[in-house]
Amino acid sequence: MRIIDLSSPIDAAGWEPDPITHEIMTPAEGARHMSEEMREHFGLEFDPADLPGGELLSLDTLTLTSHTGTHVDAPSHYGSVGSYGTPRHIDQMPLDWFLRPAVVLDVTDVGTGVIGADRVEAELRRIGFQPQPLDIVLLHTGASRHAGTPEYFTDFAGLDGPAVDFLLDLGVRVIGTDAWSLDAPFGHMIERYQETGDKSVLWPAHFAGRRREYCQIERLTALGSLERPYGFRVACFPVKIAGAGAGWTRAVALVDE
Incomplete structure (x- = not known):
């Protein structure tokens, strides 16, 4: 078995909005x-x-914040109330969510902006894969090439609400990205909101977690180094921080040979 590191470091020398x-x-x-x-x-x-x-x-x-470096967001990060009940903190999440078969979706062509459900479905058709319940889905956006710079926080693509719901409908409970956020950049979301007045474009991926319980892995790296899009497992156990909305993780891909 090969172990491939998918984690970005916590590095005080890199640029962060909240400095380390x-x-x-x-x-x-x-x-x-x-x-x-x-x-x-x-x-x-x-x-x-x-x-x-x-x-x-x-x-x-x-x-540092619990969202520095590669980390797992808990449902309590998305809001204090969920339509399914009280959102759980990171130390309350089931461990079996975080060691699962995984698939990586190449969406590097999107650039900066929003990844819709149709783009996710098209990539799954292209690679001939259907996620099973509790599989981990990883988005290779290419954003990790900017890690440590201000561009990392502005130049990336994130899921819209229907794309998140599409994956959750399949039984996925952990969605990861190599970008800073599973949502589109602040500037992109706010510009769309100001143009349309549609509040659903504001943090739709995170706010989906108020309706349905799931976790995000943000700030992954090296997703492009995986030789195939599926047929491997991901281990991403979050650090057990009592009452926290997120926990750091040393995420790795486990590839059987």
């Missing part, structure tokens, strides 16, 4: 920190100089 803070405590600093913590919390005295090289362990402290 990454502070690194060196092993020598970690030794002094440990000594101070032991004294304060446990009343123990220990001289860091007694350690080899005066070093203990490094420590990383990060400030």
Whole structure:
């Protein structure tokens, strides 16, 4: 079995609307920190100089949102009330949703804008595949090439409401994308709304989760490296953050050889 990494890194050097803070405590600093913590919390005295090289362990402290890097959105992210009941947080979601057969749909031709149900259906016909209940559907939009730049947040394509409903009607409960959002870019949605007055064009993919329970994986990468569009599994277990609307994941494709 080959394991293909589909996850983008959490990288403080990349451009983010909500900047990442990454502070690194060196092993020598970690030794002094440990000594101070032991004294304060446990009343123990220990001289860091007694350690080899005066070093203990490094420590990383990060400030970031749960939507930084590759992550899974929970139903509670989409709103506080769902027509199906109270939306669940990420730590409440069933684990068997996140290790499933998967299919990747090539929609790189869409560019920036909206991916409709007809485009999704056409791609499924082209590759000769019908998703089964609980299969994971991944959208290869090509947006990951902009990761780490401002363009990553403005130049991509996202699903409209009918496209999400089409997949949910098939029993899909996890939909992933290599873009920043499963919805179209802010500017595109707002421009369409201002032109038409149609509120249904505003965050339709996310708001679909208020009607029907499902999860999104956002900010995937390397979907184009998969040699075939199906015949593999995806593992994307979210980090168990109590009461959170999302959790980071190290998403991977598992390809049997």
